[in-house]
Amino acid sequence: MAKGTSARIVLVTCGSLAEGRKIARAAVTKRLAACVNIVSAPAESIYRWKGKVESAKEFLLVIKTMARRLKELEKEIARSHSYEVPEFLVLRVDSGSRSYLEWLAEAVSRDEFAKRELTR
Numbered sequence: 001m002a003k004g005t006s007a008r009i010v011l012v013t014c015g016s017l018a019e020g021r022k023i024a025r026a027a028v029t030k031r032l033a034a035c036v037n038i039v040s041a042p043a044e045s046i047y048r049w050k051g052k053v054e055s056a057k058e059f060l061l062v063i064k065t066m067a068r069r070l071k072e073l074e075k076e077i078a079r080s081h082s083y084e085v086p087e088f089l090v091l092r093v094d095s096g097s098r099s100y101l102e103w104l105a106e107a108v109s110r111d112e113f114a115k116r117e118l119t120r
Contacts, residue, residue: 002101007093008070010063012077012086013045020059023080027063032073034107037062069108 010033014020017040024036042057065073074088093101 001095002098003095005093005096005101006067007096007101007104008065008067009091009093010061010065010070010073011089011091012061012063012081013043013058014061014086015056015058015082017059019082020061023077024061024063026076026080027065027073030072030076031108031110032069032076033063033065034104035064064104066105066108 012023014023017038020038024033024038027033027036039060039062042059044055045058046053046055048054063073070090077086077088
């Protein structure tokens with residue numbers, strides 16, 4: 001088990017499954033994420049927007065990435081998302097399987113030294 005990693009989980013919601021797939025594919029293709037899980041059953045969201053309580057069905061994206069890719073990932077989400085203010089919540093990964101975390105670091109890296117990022 002690896003501890004103290006720079007791996008991150010990013011939560012993003014979107015209004016349609018098609019939009020979620022588009023965002024997920026772009027993030028993985030551009031190496032901004034190693035993997036994106038799309039929760040394909042809609043969640044009901046209740047939230048305050050422009051002074052009113054609203055509700056909507058949304059799809060949750062669980063994005064696996066590394067800390068150094070967050071800035072670019074956030075820009076990509078903002079660019080491609082239909083919401084005026086898209087959700088972008090980052091969770092730290094305190095520990096995890098060393099082999100999975102090594103794969104994650106390599107998947108978002110363009111260089112051969114990705115494994116060094118594991119414990120930064």
